[in-house]
Amino acid sequence: MASDDRVKSLRFATPEFIPITLWALPAAWATHREALHELAARHPLLFGEVKEGPIDFDAMSGTYREGEYTDAWGCVWRNIAPGMDAQVVGHPLPERAMVNGYAAPPPGAGIPHGFLFLRLTFLRGFEEMMIDFAEEPPELRRLVDLVSDYNLTELARMDTLSDIQYFGDDLGAQTALPIAPATWRKYLKPCYRNLYNLCHHKGSYVYLHTDGHILPIIPDLIECGVDVLNPQARANGLAGLAAACKGKVCVHLDLDRQLFPFATPAELDAHVREAVETLGLPAGGLWLHAEIGPDVPLENIEAICRAMERYRGYFRG
Numbered sequence: 386m387a388s389d390d391r392v393k394s395l396r397f398a399t400p401e402f403i404p405i406t407l408w409a410l411p412a413a414w415a416t417h418r419e420a421l422h423e424l425a426a427r428h429p430l431l432f433g434e435v436k437e438g439p440i441d442f443d444a445m446s447g448t449y450r451e452g453e454y455t456d457a458w459g460c461v462w463r464n465i466a467p468g469m470d471a472q473v474v475g476h477p478l479p480e481r482a483m484v485n486g487y488a489a490p491p492p493g494a495g496i497p498h499g500f501l502f503l504r505l506t507f508l509r510g511f512e513e514m515m516i517d518f519a520e521e522p523p524e525l526r527r528l529v530d531l532v533s534d535y536n537l538t539e540l541a542r543m544d545t546l547s548d549i550q551y552f553g554d555d556l557g558a559q560t561a562l563p564i565a566p567a568t569w570r571k572y573l574k575p576c577y578r579n580l581y582n583l584c585h586h587k588g589s590y591v592y593l594h595t596d597g598h599i600l601p602i603i604p605d606l607i608e609c610g611v612d613v614l615n616p617q618a619r620a621n622g623l624a625g626l627a628a629a630c631k632g633k634v635c636v637h638l639d640l641d642r643q644l645f646p647f648a649t650p651a652e653l654d655a656h657v658r659e660a661v662e663t664l665g666l667p668a669g670g671l672w673l674h675a676e677i678g679p680d681v682p683l684e685n686i687e688a689i690c691r692a693m694e695r696y697r698g699y700f701r702g
Contacts, residue, residue, distance in 0.1 A: 391549065394669035395590060395613050395635035403665060403697040404672040406637075407431040407690065411449045412468025412679040418442045420683055428690040430697075431675075443467075457494035460507040468679065476510040481517065484509075484524040489535040496539050498553035498594070501576055504532050518564045518572070525572065533576035540580060546589040549613065552580075557597020559620055566601040574605050581610035592637070596620070603629040615674065618656075619643045623663040636664055637672040640689070646680040650688035657692035658699075667700040 390400035407428075414421055422440060425432035445451065448471040453463045461475025478484055487508075499507065505528060506514045517525045540546075556562065562569060581591045593606060594615040603626075606614060615637040616626060630636045638660055648656070657673065665671040673696075675689050 391672065392590075394672060395549070397632070397635075397666070397668040397670050399667065400669050401701065403661065403699065404637075405431060405674075405693040405697050406672065407675045407677065407693070409677040409686075410468060410679065411445055412466070413677045413681065413686075415442050415468045416679040417683055417686075421686070424683060424687055424690070427687075428694070430694055431690055457490035458504070458508060459490075473507045476508060476513075478508045478528075479510055479513065481509075481513070481522060481524050484528050487528075487531070489531055492538065492542060494535075494539070496536050496552065500536055500552065500554055501532055502554050502556055502573060505529065508532075515563060518568050521568075529572050529576065533579070536576070536580055537583060540583050540587075543587075546584065546587050548589060549592050550584050550589040551592050551594070553594040555596040556602065557595065557599040557620060559598065561598050562601060566605075569602055570605060574602075574609060577606070577611075578609040585610055594637075596639075600625045600629055603634075607634045613637050613672070615639060617642075618660065623660060627663050630670075631664055632666060632668075632670060635670045635672065637674055638664060640673060640675045642676050642678065645675070645677065645685055645689065646682070648685065650684060653685060653688045654692040654695075657689070657696050661696045661699045665700060673697070 388404065390402050391404045392398075393400035394404055409421065417424075422435065426435040429435070445467045448462060448464065449468055451464050451467040453461060453474075455461050455475070459477035460473045462471040463474045464471035478487055508514075508528065509517065517528075556569075584591050590612040591610050592613040592615065593611045596617055598620045599606070599616055600621050603614065603616075611634060613635045614630065617639045618626070618641045626636060626638070640660060641656060644656060645653070660673065661671065673693050675693065677686055677689070681689075
C-alpha cells in the first residue's frame, strides 16, 4: 500500500509531510562503504531500516553488474563500470527491413524501464531510430505498434497492480526532446494514453519516471493520464516545471544530481528549499527525490538528507 502522504499529495488532498525518497547507486555504496552505511543509519526516513552485520558492498545485480547479457528482446547490454547502469551495445534490428520479420518476445518480459521510446532505440540503435522518426517509413509504425501492443498485453496479464504503478521511459535529452513534439504526439502519445487508461481501469494511479528535457510534452503526459511525474530539475528548470505542472500533476522532483558532487552543503540546502518553495503547495502535488552517485562526497550526502528531512514539513505551518 502507498503511504497516506504519497496518495494525499498526488490527489492534492493536503498531506502532513512532503514525501521524500533517496536512492544511492550501487557504485556509491561500493565507493563509500561502511561510512555510507553509518550515514544511512542516521537517516531512516530516507534509507529505511539499515541491517546490521557484514555487508558485501561490491555485490552487483541486474544491469549494475559487470559484463554482457542479452535481454528477451534480443538487445545486448554491456556494463564496464560495475555499480553504474549498463548500456545497450547490440541492436537486433540494425537495418530497417529487419523490422518486417521481427516478432516480440513471448509473454513475461514485463514492462521494464525503457518500455517504449527507449525500447525502440534499443532495437534499432539511437541514430537509426532518429532517422526513422525523421523519414517516417512504414516500418516505423509497425515497430511502434509491436512494442506498444506488447506493453498492453503485459499490463492486461497482471492480476493485481500496485496502488501507484511505476513506469519509466527517458523521453528527453539534456536541453530538448530528441524528436519533434509533433512527431512524439503522432507516434508515441497514443501508446502512453492507451497503457495508462488500462492502468486506471485496473484501479491504479500512474507514475512516470522520465529523464531529460520534457517541458514541451508535459501537458500531453497529463492528458495521457500521468498522476505522478518524475522529471529532472536541471534538465527542465524549476520555473519551467512550475509553469507546466504546479497544481496540475504531482511532481516527484529529481533534485539536481549534477549539482550534488560540486555544491557546498549550504548550496544544497538552498536548492532543496527553492524546489519546495517553487513547486510545492499546502494542498500537495510535490514529492522530493535524490539520486546519489559515487562522485557525491559524504558531507554532501549528509547535507542532502538533512535538507530533505528539514523541508518535508515546510507547509505544516
